[in-house]
Amino acid sequence: MPLEALDTLPDGPEKDYLWTLNFGPQHPATHTTLRLILTLDGETVVKAVPDIGFLHSGFEKLGEDLDFNQYVTIVDRMNYISPIANEIAWHHVVEKLMGIDLTPRCKYIRTILAELARISDHLLCTGAQALDLGAFTAFLYGFQQREVIYDIYETISGQRFHPSYTRVGGLLYDVTEEFVRKVRSFVQEFPATHADMCRLLNRNRIFVERTQGIGVLSKELAINLSCTGPIARASGVVRDLRKDEPYLAYGELQNTFKVICATDGDSYTRYLVRMEEMLESLKIIAAAIENLPAGAVNVDVDSKVVFPAQTSVYRTIESMIQHFELVMPNRQWTPPLDEVYGAIESPNGELGFYIVSDGTGVAYRARTRPPSYIHFATFPYLIEGHQLSDVVAVLGSLNIIAAELDR
Amino acid sequence: MPARNVDRTKRIIMPFDTIITALKGRFADLATSEFRDNRRVVVAPAQLFDVLKSLQEEHGFDLLFEMTAADYLKYPNAVDRFGVVYGLLNTVTGERVFVKTVLNEPDLTLPSAFSLWKGADWLEREIYDMYGILFDGHPDLRRILMPEAFAGHPLRKDYPLRGRGERHNFPVITRANS
Amino acid sequence: MALAIPDFMLAKLDPLANWVRANSLWPMPFATACCGIELMATGASKHDIARFGAEVMRFSPRQCDLMIVAGRVVMKMLPVLQRIWMQMPEPKWCISMGACASSGGVFDTYAVVQGVDRFIPVDMYVPGCPPRPEQLIQSILDLQDKIRASGTLQGTEFEQRIEHQGPLPNADVPADVVTAPGDYKKSRRVSLN
Numbered sequence: 001m002p003l004e005a006l007d008t009l010p011d012g013p014e015k016d017y018l019w020t021l022n023f024g025p026q027h028p029a030t031h032t033t034l035r036l037i038l039t040l041d042g043e044t045v046v047k048a049v050p051d052i053g054f055l056h057s058g059f060e061k062l063g064e065d066l067d068f069n070q071y072v073t074i075v076d077r078m079n080y081i082s083p084i085a086n087e088i089a090w091h092h093v094v095e096k097l098m099g100i101d102l103t104p105r106c107k108y109i110r111t112i113l114a115e116l117a118r119i120s121d122h123l124l125c126t127g128a129q130a131l132d133l134g135a136f137t138a139f140l141y142g143f144q145q146r147e148v149i150y151d152i153y154e155t156i157s158g159q160r161f162h163p164s165y166t167r168v169g170g171l172l173y174d175v176t177e178e179f180v181r182k183v184r185s186f187v188q189e190f191p192a193t194h195a196d197m198c199r200l201l202n203r204n205r206i207f208v209e210r211t212q213g214i215g216v217l218s219k220e221l222a223i224n225l226s227c228t229g230p231i232a233r234a235s236g237v238v239r240d241l242r243k244d245e246p247y248l249a250y251g252e253l254q255n256t257f258k259v260i261c262a263t264d265g266d267s268y269t270r271y272l273v274r275m276e277e278m279l280e281s282l283k284i285i286a287a288a289i290e291n292l293p294a295g296a297v298n299v300d301v302d303s304k305v306v307f308p309a310q311t312s313v314y315r316t317i318e319s320m321i322q323h324f325e326l327v328m329p330n331r332q333w334t335p336p337l338d339e340v341y342g343a344i345e346s347p348n349g350e351l352g353f354y355i356v357s358d359g360t361g362v363a364y365r366a367r368t369r370p371p372s373y374i375h376f377a378t379f380p381y382l383i384e385g386h387q388l389s390d391v392v393a394v395l396g397s398l399n400i401i402a403a404e405l406d407r
Numbered sequence: 408m409p410a411r412n413v414d415r416t417k418r419i420i421m422p423f424d425t426i427i428t429a430l431k432g433r434f435a436d437l438a439t440s441e442f443r444d445n446r447r448v449v450v451a452p453a454q455l456f457d458v459l460k461s462l463q464e465e466h467g468f469d470l471l472f473e474m475t476a477a478d479y480l481k482y483p484n485a486v487d488r489f490g491v492v493y494g495l496l497n498t499v500t501g502e503r504v505f506v507k508t509v510l511n512e513p514d515l516t517l518p519s520a521f522s523l524w525k526g527a528d529w530l531e532r533e534i535y536d537m538y539g540i541l542f543d544g545h546p547d548l549r550r551i552l553m554p555e556a557f558a559g560h561p562l563r564k565d566y567p568l569r570g571r572g573e574r575h576n577f578p579v580i581t582r583a584n585s
Numbered sequence: 586m587a588l589a590i591p592d593f594m595l596a597k598l599d600p601l602a603n604w605v606r607a608n609s610l611w612p613m614p615f616a617t618a619c620c621g622i623e624l625m626a627t628g629a630s631k632h633d634i635a636r637f638g639a640e641v642m643r644f645s646p647r648q649c650d651l652m653i654v655a656g657r658v659v660m661k662m663l664p665v666l667q668r669i670w671m672q673m674p675e676p677k678w679c680i681s682m683g684a685c686a687s688s689g690g691v692f693d694t695y696a697v698v699q700g701v702d703r704f705i706p707v708d709m710y711v712p713g714c715p716p717r718p719e720q721l722i723q724s725i726l727d728l729q730d731k732i733r734a735s736g737t738l739q740g741t742e743f744e745q746r747i748e749h750q751g752p753l754p755n756a757d758v759p760a761d762v763v764t765a766p767g768d769y770k771k772s773r774r775v776s777l778n
């Protein structure tokens with residue numbers, strides 16, 4: 001990469017001592033693949049130039065090739081920390097495009113899954129942040145609970161990592177009693193782990209000193225740099241789509257949770273916001289699982305947007321025709337000829353999709369608004385003037401998911 | 408940890424129409440459209456920067472939450488080749504507005520929004536990388552996702568999904584030379 | 586009871602070397618995407634790869650002898666992968682974990698390399714998207730078997746495989762196409778020009 005960017009440094013004979021350090025793309029603290037070109041003055045970072053694209057796999061191009069149901073298997077691979085949040089976002093927008101109103105049961109199940117995703121994301125993020133700063137135990141505790149969540153995914157869909165569980169107008173299958181049981185036991189057991197992690201980290205001298213006051217993002221800068229989600233909320237931007245533009249069942253569960261906000265905007269505050277958010281998510285899950293409505297998970301078959309039940313496909317000609325129409329590439333859905341943007345509050349921030357529809361079952365343009373991409377752009381502003389060892393502290397607190405960063 | 412639970416669903420939202428009237432008073436031939444809850448203003452590239460600036464300064468749209476482009480080469484009945492969409496959000500009222508503009512070859516240049524929102528930096532670089540649309544006044548417009556030496560703009564509709572063979576263009580390491 | 590250790594033992598050097606090598610594989614986690622998280626899960630408490638002597642993940646290629654390519658490798662990353670592979674000391678092995686690393690998986694797009702075995706030698710393929718941690722552990726066990734069965738002290742088993750083993754690059758790439766990326770021999774640290 002030509003580094004003209006570096007030429008703009010205040011150079012001259014007196015700045016000759018600046019040196020360049022290449023950080024990544026294969027570095028343990030980057031978790032996956034991203035690269036930073038750091039200009040250092042001794043150990044102080046003078047300038048950081050991120051270089052990304054080491055995982056650019058053409059997601060958006062694939063979205064123009066696969067239909068609305070097929071593409072869900074791709075969007076969850078875009079976010080390997082909380083895949084199901086992406087599936088929910090994608091179908092949320094597709095349903096917005098087609099004007100489908102989901103059944104109450106489906107809304108509740110999706111809400112529970114979205115919140116489980118938030119917990120699993122924050123567990124990995126905080127755990128890995130601690131891991132990078134040398135605290136291995138918290139990471140192991142966090143992963144233990146992630147395994148429980150993987151188990152829940154496996155119960156509902158058969159895949160523990162990328163469930164691909166949502167479908168246009170509903171879900172792949174209805175959930176079983178076992179799911180309810182597992183979620184209930186998760187709700188009961190999780191607070192203990194959470195308390196353990198808090199005890200390990202919240203007042204851990206090393207952890208606090210390495211994160212407090214590091215990478216401060218002011219409110220103005222957070223807004224100017226388009227930040228959303230926990231990162232913006234840690235800087236005092238009171239915005240949460242779950243409250244501001246309620247979708248799924250959040251409107252009905254409005255009173256069960258709070259939006260966690262803070263004003264300091266440093267790495268430690270971002271950590272604290274995430275830790276608190278997990279508890280709020282747990283409240284949502286507890287309320288939703290107890291009030292899980294009965295009924296169908298898919299919208300009415302007559303709306304022609306969902307697949308009929310398997311038995312009726314085998315037994316009645318109408319269902320068979322409908323199934324056939326939905327899988328034939330030249331039939332499928334007929335959304336309006338327009339473009340739509342929709343977003344959900346994913347664990348990382350506002351995750352939106354911008355779909356341009358040409359009236360077929362395949363999106364003409366499937367743009368993702370990736371929170372990681374937008375948050376990583378703040379990195380040069382956050383790290384300037386800090387020490388080299390703070391790079392990992394700031395990186396960890398931003399929760400960069402490389403697949404979403406590069407798409 | 409301070410936490411707030413404000414019922415912000417009941418806020419007073421400045422009607423979209425007043426914004427439109429105010430904008431229309433300043434800029435002629437401004438088109439608007441609406442779909443679901445997305446409200447769009449369609450402007451010509453020449454007016455784009457002024458519209459964005461007026462939205463930011465006079466109407467409080469302080470967050471650029473989305474910026475993207477689309478190639479309408481194969482879109483049914485499309486007249487223009489590229490469309491660029493800016494999504495603006497007012498963080499106080501939670502209101503959103505989309506500003507859309509269209510572009511045609513050979514003049515693929517837009518004014519950069521970097522001076523209004525620093526967040527536009529990478530978003531513009533991505534659009535340049537994927538579509539080849541240039542942004543005038545961007546401080547550092549170079550490829551961001553694709554390799555520097557890459558030729559072509561992958562999200563254009565005339566670029567094939569499987570590429571033109573770039574992905575096979577590497578030296579092979581066998582056991583003997585490793 | 587004191588252990589009676591004989592003064593000397595007789596053994597062939599090859600099995601001795603294989604025994605040592607097989608039981609202390611040090612993986613270099615080349616984790617790029619989702620599979621990397623499953624690799625982490627394999628290292629975490631529930632699955633605990635340490636039971637098989639392969640938990641010493643080192644992020645420096647100089648210290649490793651097993652590269653686990655976990656996740657898709659794209660155009661921009663392949664020169665990095667090749668460089669890291671060249672930096673690892675002999676004897677070394679490579680596990681290609683997941684559909685993407687083995688074949689490109691669901692990403693049959695312009696940017697994704699359709700299987701790392703086209704460009705570096707691979708010893709084990711693990712199917713799945715992502716493979717379960719158990720599968721990865723099984724592949725490590727299989728690799729240990731392979732080392733025990735075919736390894737030699739001098740590494741002569743590697744020398745026989747001079748030919749490129751994976752599928753060959755497409756022959757039908759038009760000649761006038763300006764293609765991108767790079768050559769691991771020429772790729773420099775900071776700039777391309």
Ligand code: SF4
Pocket residue numbers: 077618619620621655656657682683684685686690691713714715716
């Ligand atoms: S094989 Fe599947 S899980 Fe692994 S990197 Fe590829 S898409 Fe992700």
